[in-house]
Amino acid sequence: MKILVNAISARMGGIVTYTRNLARSFSERKADATIAVSSRFPADCQGVWRHWASDLRPMTRFVWEQTLWRRTVAEMKPDVLFSSANFGLLSCPVPQVLLVREGGLFDPFYLANCTPAQGMKAALQRKVRRRLILASARCSDRVVTPTAAMRDLLLRWAPDLDGKVVVNSYGTMSDSFAPSPAAMRPWRADGCLRLIYVSVYYPHKQPELVCRAVEGLRAAGMESHATITMDIRETEDFKGGNFDRLIMSQALERGQATLGRRPYESLPALYREHDVFVFPSISETFGHPMVEAMGCGLPVVVADTPVNREVCGDAALYFQPLSVDSLIQCLRRLDQDPELRAALTARGRERVVNFFTWDGHVDRMIDIMGEVAGKR
Template sequence: MLIGIDASRALRARRTGTERYSLELINALLALESHHRIRLYVPATPQFDLFHSGAELVTLPGRRLWTHARLGPHTRRHPPDVLFVPSHVLPLVGPPRTVVTVHDLGYEHFPHAHPRRERLYLRWSTRRHASVATRIITDSEASKQDLVTMYGADPDRIHVVYPAPDPHLRREPDEGRVQYVRSSYGIPPGADYILHVGTIHPRKNLARLVDAFASLIDRLPERDLHLVLAGGMGYEGEKLRQKVVQMGLSDRVRFPGYVRVHDLAALYTGAACYALPSLNEGFGFPALEAQACEIPLVCARSSSLPEVAGEGALYFDPLDVESLTDALMRVLSDSALAATLVAKGRDNLQRFSWQKAAAETLRVLELAASS
């Protein structure tokens, strides 16, 4: 069987959730012992060590509308047995059998958190997938249920395959390295900090996190407590920065920008806790990253997050600032509770691996190819 994969997202230099998903899953599929051929379609030549050996590379130069203008027509003329698109958008034309990963429908739950053009495009493309894809993969049962209830997708065509955190991400044992990374991201020496990593976007619910942090520092005046909101500026990100200035918190709330991959472990390790207040997540990689780095996780009881974080998190109502403040207060004040959350998080991680995700994805691709 010839498996074609849209590998375009994996080529991006600054990878967030869907880009990391694409790269890790593609490499895990290539590492499987299988008699199938794998062909990767890319818009440009990748760096030599990006993908594991064993794949055929087809370069289709282009940038704008690459999926529809280049990938689709090529795979229509030279069809693989099944085309796999790991990040949302199937080409308008393409081979007869396709599998697509739909990561979430957050734009339906919180439409105001997305620009109108983006929201309309996501709604159109995902509805189309629900009707034309041979099989659909989702990252969670929550996203599967959204597809069924919102778009009427056939549940028998939808397969839940859990992703995994970076297998190399672990607690940083070198205290000197932790201190160096803290300093390079502007965190004062000796300060405790609450960490959030992700694009600064309304769906991440960071405005309520800032409000909760303001209450928290009033409750814990003896602690030099900071909030680190690491990640690129997304839609309406500057509004959050302005809110911080207006609240007089500029010396306590940090926006260090995108975190380099090799700095992640140290940045997580140095944190007093991780706060994940998202209103909607299709999976929520940072929950597992915090657990991998053995820091206590404070997590919203929303969408897929309880499904993913399991018992290794202290949950709160993401629409209730007081609930979030109380959860942070408990974790920062109760070392026994924090240690219990870390231990349960360590146990929770055993449910996830890219090898398992690749094996389950391959079974879905085989089903689609035989349809």
């Protein structure tokens, strides 16, 4: 089966990690696959086709995809086109599988809480993007979502897609993101509760909530510190990022937080250097860091959303979204109950191994592609 992957818009965050891992897995399986990526894609990723079109503005790139890219696809004649970043070809000349991974456009909680500060221009852009994603879905042979919760959100906007949408859960490298007893940090080993939050910045990620939780714990007499893998300058790229920037700046000045991007390869060791993983994001399609943290043997405390519930099950403590008091209560409960910490850790690792391995995700995706190619 000849596979062509369109990941040209992959520039940052989970889609870059996903595409890098996909390229490696296809290579290991000796799959006949061509993966088109951004010209700014990480240089250490081999076996990909870096394409100049990634530098086009979004709407210009969409027009390019529907014209010149369509011609390229027709000339290459793959058995299946895998459009891995929300948008696909309309009236695709070959069988097409579309991965929809942008949940915020369809999530009423996100739309109510994160979009008012972004202005009318952003509202128009969201409307256009949503319509294009739905049009892409209707023109695809199969639509894939990473969670059932994401599928249900999509079907609320487009019930006619029922029967075309399938769920294929993401997975993590369970061998790399695994407990290491010799390297694991004992709980509050230095008397400090060390929180870790791995993510890139978007307004719905709510990093300020973690900083305010640290401040609240310290005010109550519990020494605490947060490591957040975001660059504070990222907040300048988004309307609505001012409050996050203010709170993170104050946390930095007080020595209560460490900020900055970390290489993907360094993440397993980073998780093991901390006591608890915190995930306050209010809108996800999956949430890779939750699975990575559970895989490494950390207890996790996450915002109570349908996606987070689906991913973490009974292996997490849940706090009320946007509530710093609720988050602090969960952290204090975890600190006071060693048996609970041990139970969450064991359940989390078991859940990752049983449901969220990367190889399982890739195998299912190849099956989906083969089914679509065979039917067309």
